[in-house]
Amino acid sequence: xxxxxxxxxxxxxxxxxxxxxxxxxxxxxxxxxxxxxxxxxxxxxxxxxxxxxxxxxxxxxxxxxxxxxxxxxxxxxxxxxxxxxxxxxxxxxxxxxxxxxxxxxxxxxxxxxxxxxxxxxxxxxxxxxxxxxxxxxxxxxxxxxxxxxxxxxxxxxxxxxxxxxx
Numbered sequence: 001x002x003x004x005x006x007x008x009x010x011x012x013x014x015x016x017x018x019x020x021x022x023x024x025x026x027x028x029x030x031x032x033x034x035x036x037x038x039x040x041x042x043x044x045x046x047x048x049x050x051x052x053x054x055x056x057x058x059x060x061x062x063x064x065x066x067x068x069x070x071x072x073x074x075x076x077x078x079x080x081x082x083x084x085x086x087x088x089x090x091x092x093x094x095x096x097x098x099x100x101x102x103x104x105x106x107x108x109x110x111x112x113x114x115x116x117x118x119x120x121x122x123x124x125x126x127x128x129x130x131x132x133x134x135x136x137x138x139x140x141x142x143x144x145x146x147x148x149x150x151x152x153x154x155x156x157x158x159x160x161x162x163x164x165x166x
Contacts, residue, residue, distance in 0.1 A: 036147045039101035040165075043143050044151040047078075048161035050095065051119075054080060055159040059123040061088060068116045069109035069141060076105040103146035111139030117155070125157045 008016075054065040065082045077096045084090040097104040109115045111127040117139065118126045125137045137157040144150050154162045 033147065036103065036145045037149060039104055040143060040145040040149055040151050041163075043097035043101040043104040044153050044163045046095075046101075047097070047141060047143070047153050048163055050078075050080060051153075051155055051159055051161050054119045055123040057082070057091075058119040058121055061085075062121045063088065064121060065091075065119045066116060067119070069106055071106045071108050071115065071142075076107075078106065078109075097143060101145075104143055105145075106141060107144045107150075108142040109139070110141075111137075111155075114139075119159060123159060125155060125159050 050067070054067060058065045061082070063082050063085055065080065068079045068081075070077045070079075077094055080091070080093045080095065082088075082091040097106055111117050111125075114127040116127060120126055125139075127137060127139065139155055141153045141155075142150060143153070150166055152164045152166065154164065156162075
């Protein structure tokens with residue numbers, strides 16, 4: 001009479017390990033995609049929040065705020081600044097999208113041919129020395145992550161931001 005052995009054979013264990021490895025590989029890839037997309041959304045949301053912050057500060061402090069974009073792969077950043085007044089000191093802040101969201105770059109800023117935008121004392125958007133008007137004062141900032149995904153932050157003349165992920 002033959003006794004039945006309990007346990008797994010080496011082939012069964014190797015097949016099980018191969019299946020687990022395949023599932024883990026798929027999971028890691030999905031997690032990396034999710035993380036990259038989340039970082040892109042974080043950077044776009046932060047930029048939109050900075051526009052709103054500048055609009056509110058320009059209105060409450062009664063001074064012009066300027067946002068200047070540097071869209072290059074080596075030094076992708078934007079600078080928020082405001083001049084000194086009799087009651088307030090000068091304000092200057094340089095921000096990079098990758099500070100909070102590594103791997104995200106500003107790939108373009110277009111405000112009718114300008115990369116600098118002003119927020120007037122009334123909280124309206126103006127650029128290239130233009131006076132605020134609904135016809136010419138709007139623009140977009142494009143962000144790209146390290147996976148090639150893109151976010152467009154559109155800003156209108158009332159400094160209302162819209163984020164699109166084409």
